[in-house]
Amino acid sequence: MAYRFQFQVIWDNWPLLAEGVWLTIQLSALATLMGLAVGILGALCRTSGNRLLRAIATAYVEAIRNTPFLVQLLFIFFGISSLGPRLGSEQAALLALTVNFGAYAVEIIRAGIQAIDKSQIEAGLSLGFKPLQVFRHIVLKPAIASIYPALTSQMVLLMLLSSIVSQISAEELTFVGNFLRSRTFRDFEIYFAIALIYIGLALSFKLLAHLLHKRLFRFTQYL
Amino acid sequence: MRDFTNLEILFALLWATRWTLLLSAIAFTCGGLVGFLLLLMRISPFQPVKYISWFYSEIIQGTPLLIQFLLAFFGLSILGIEISPWSSAVIALTTFTSAFLGDIWRGSVEAIPKGQWEAAKALSLPYFQQLGLVILPQALRLAIAPTVGFLAQVIKGTSLASAIGFVELARSATNITNVTFEPFFVYLVTAIIYFGLCFPISVLSRKLEKTLAH
Numbered sequence: 001m002a003y004r005f006q007f008q009v010i011w012d013n014w015p016l017l018a019e020g021v022w023l024t025i026q027l028s029a030l031a032t033l034m035g036l037a038v039g040i041l042g043a044l045c046r047t048s049g050n051r052l053l054r055a056i057a058t059a060y061v062e063a064i065r066n067t068p069f070l071v072q073l074l075f076i077f078f079g080i081s082s083l084g085p086r087l088g089s090e091q092a093a094l095l096a097l098t099v100n101f102g103a104y105a106v107e108i109i110r111a112g113i114q115a116i117d118k119s120q121i122e123a124g125l126s127l128g129f130k131p132l133q134v135f136r137h138i139v140l141k142p143a144i145a146s147i148y149p150a151l152t153s154q155m156v157l158l159m160l161l162s163s164i165v166s167q168i169s170a171e172e173l174t175f176v177g178n179f180l181r182s183r184t185f186r187d188f189e190i191y192f193a194i195a196l197i198y199i200g201l202a203l204s205f206k207l208l209a210h211l212l213h214k215r216l217f218r219f220t221q222y223l
Numbered sequence: 224m225r226d227f228t229n230l231e232i233l234f235a236l237l238w239a240t241r242w243t244l245l246l247s248a249i250a251f252t253c254g255g256l257v258g259f260l261l262l263l264m265r266i267s268p269f270q271p272v273k274y275i276s277w278f279y280s281e282i283i284q285g286t287p288l289l290i291q292f293l294l295a296f297f298g299l300s301i302l303g304i305e306i307s308p309w310s311s312a313v314i315a316l317t318t319f320t321s322a323f324l325g326d327i328w329r330g331s332v333e334a335i336p337k338g339q340w341e342a343a344k345a346l347s348l349p350y351f352q353q354l355g356l357v358i359l360p361q362a363l364r365l366a367i368a369p370t371v372g373f374l375a376q377v378i379k380g381t382s383l384a385s386a387i388g389f390v391e392l393a394r395s396a397t398n399i400t401n402v403t404f405e406p407f408f409v410y411l412v413t414a415i416i417y418f419g420l421c422f423p424i425s426v427l428s429r430k431l432e433k434t435l436a437h
Contacts, residue, residue, distance in 0.1 A: 003301040003302075003303070062418075062422060062425075063414075063418065065421075065425065066375065066379075066417065066418045066421035066422045066425055067379070067414045067417045067418050067421070068379040068380075068382035068383075068393065068417055069379070070382045070383060070385065070393055071382060071393055071396070071410060071413050071414050071417060072414070074393075074396070074397065074406070074410050075406075075407075075410035075411065075413075075414060078400060078406035078407075078410065079406045079407040079408075079409075079410045079411065080407070081406075082404075082405075082406050082407050083407055156285075160285075160286070160287040160288075161287070162287075163287035163289045163290060164287070164289055164383065166289070167386060174287070174289060174290065174293075177290075177293070178293075181297060187297035187298055187300060187301070188294070188297070188298040188299075188300075188301045191290055191293050191294045191297060191298050192294065192298065194290055195286045195290050195291075195294065198285065198286050198287055198290060199282065199285040199286060202285045203285065
């Protein structure tokens with residue numbers, strides 16, 4: 001018996017899917033922003049002269065990059081909640097995504113910072129910039145500009161990774177898919193549609209990142 | 224019901240790790256073979272074949288691995304065959320691995336200067352000898368470090384097989400947690416086991432990168 005595709009189920013449930021997409025976007029955006037802050041802080045520690053700070057940042061990066069996100073998520077949601085504050089599934093999801101993205105961001109930003117020529121910093125200081133100003137204008141901004149492609153593709157990976165938080169019942173896109181599957185049994189149609197939505201999200205983000213690059217880093221043409 | 228000692232939990236997790244290792248090994252091997260085919264298609268002078276390979280990589284790299292697992296398990300049932308978690312996990316991981324390895328290897332081949340192709344052609348070698356005798360041996364040198372590094376990604380990726388009911392390390396951690404109510408300890412040990420598998424691979428990959436890159 002040939003299988004009859006019925007994509008009707010997708011149209012019938014589009015408000016639910018839209019809610020899922022919205023949570024996916026929210027989680028990814030928030031985790032990216034907070035993860036970037038973690039990344040900048042971590043990269044500062046990684047490149048600092050203080051050995052303890054360097055060791056802590058290195059341990060953080062290696063621990064996260066060498067364990068699966070699923071285990072990090074379950075550890076935060078069940079493990080940490082069992083000891084102290086009980087986290088909701090969305091809070092745990094956001095925390096796990098932030099911690100994960102932060103570790104990758106540390107490595108990427110560190111590479112950018114280390115590519116900055118020392119003489120640039122000396123020039124900045126001799127022009128009377130304060131250390132924080134030097135860091136912001138002379139180190140961080142050109143660093144981010146040079147690692148922009150690596151950073152944005154890591155953001156796409158984070159968005160794709162966020163599908164895993166469905167495993168702790170955070171109601172994002174994949175969770176909605178699992179829910180619809182259990183009610184309608186149109187397995188293939190649903191996951192196929194969801195895969196397409198993820199591709200659409202990834203492509204739109206890449207486009208957005210490309211457009212932003214021109215606006216944000218116009219100064220790089222003078223470097 | 225009896226209590227489990229920490230040592231028993233540790234051994235149960237280590238025992239479950241064999242499935243993680245086996246799945247990684249099979250997926251990496253199959254993915255490598257398919258990935259090599261994708262590489263050949265991607266660098267072929269025949270345009271349509273090139274675009275099929277490019278399209279495949281883009282689609283796989285643009286969707287979450289978890290969705291690939293779910294599609295391979297629930298979605299493939301439309302073919303009318305009962306598919307086991309074990310074979311769908313292998314299928315999902317193989318497609319995932321092949322797309323990334325194909326792309327990594329393409330990068331290595333494209334890093335070889337055009338003059339090498341031209342020189343091989345000038346010696347009137349046929350296409351596959353140009354590739355096999357001149358280009359690939361040089362590309363191999365560049366490809367080894369990122370390929371080894373990607374193995375760690377595959378090992379981490381196997382944890383998602385737990386979502387379709389395949390009992391490997393992550394899934395048995397959840398099962399053990401459900402019995403012992405010690406999520407902190409169980410997931411911590413699980414994370415340490417994964418770390419023990421992936422960290423040496425990452426370090427090796429970085430070392431290889433330093434020695435082989437020049």
